[in-house]
Amino acid sequence: GDSVTQTEGLVTLTEGLPVMLNCTYQTIYSNPFLFWYVQHLNESPRLLLKSFTDNKRTEHQGFHATLHKSSSSFHLQKSSAQLSDSALYYCALITGNTGKLIFGLGTTLQVQP
Amino acid sequence: GGIITQTPKFLIGQEGQKLTLKCQQNFNHDTMYWYRQDSGKGLRLIYYSITENDLQKGDLSEGYDASREKKSSFSLTVTSAQKNEMAVFLCASSGLNYAExxxxPGTRLTVL
Structure with missing residues (x-):
């Protein structure tokens, strides 16, 4: 079945360093729709980025990601981490027409001064 | 804009008890979802509903029932609470396929 893999459970960075959170997916469908959701402490998840276009960079709030169907990847990046970026980040996948989101296990990003 | 409200915010139950969680949205969205969030296990779909009176099972539906009484509300019932169970239950809604x-805000469940 469809699945999303986030290899890092915890990423710890110093403020100002670049961020890269990994996301790969598996699906039999040729047109997947990929999402990044962010959840700050004591808050609910909210959408950060989404894309269904192959090889097109998507940006929002300083973060960016590019869907690469050839490698089934949708990694999240930011050029310079800020303390306020500390949060739980989920990569998610929709395939077919059900609207069901399949989430990865999430990556906690901790940014230190 | 709109808002999703979940009641109660905190729910404490006894082992074997039947517990009901409620969700209301005023986005006028067609599709509503119930997720369970456990630390280190991501967000797992319990039930979803694409329209009033529709119910679709997610990956974690065993041990739960759901009811979409009207377009704006979606309830989840834990049929028999498990001792020492702790989790956050999140309700969500979306308008169209592939939409956000x-x-x-979640309901935090503790079973004693």
Missing amino acids: QFFG
């Missing part, structure tokens, strides 16, 4: 899902 909006999440409610």
Whole structure:
């Protein structure tokens, strides 16, 4: 079945360093729709980025990601981490027409001064 | 804009008890979802509903029932609470396929 893999459970960075959170997916469908959701402490998840276009960079709030169907990847990046970026980040996948989101296990990003 | 409300915010139950969680949205969204969030296990779909009176099972539906009484509300019932169970239950809604899902604030369940 469809699945999303986030290899890092915890990423710890110093403020100002670049961020890269990994996301790969598996699906039999040729047109997947990929999402990044962010959840700050004591808050609910909210959408950060989404894309269904192959090889097109998507940006929002300083973060960016590019869907690469050839490698089934949708990694999240930011050029310079800020303390306020500390949060739980989920990569998610929709395939077919059900609207069901399949989430990865999430990556906690901790940014230190 | 709109809002999703979940009641109660905190729910404490006894082992074997039947517990009901409620969710209301005023986005006028067609699709609503119930997720369970456990630390280190991501967000797992319990039930979803694409329209009033529709119910679709997610990956974690065993041990739960759901009811979409009207377009704006979606209830989840834990049929028999498990001892020492602790989790956050999140309700979400979305308008169209591939659209953004909006999440409610969650209900935190503790079973004694």
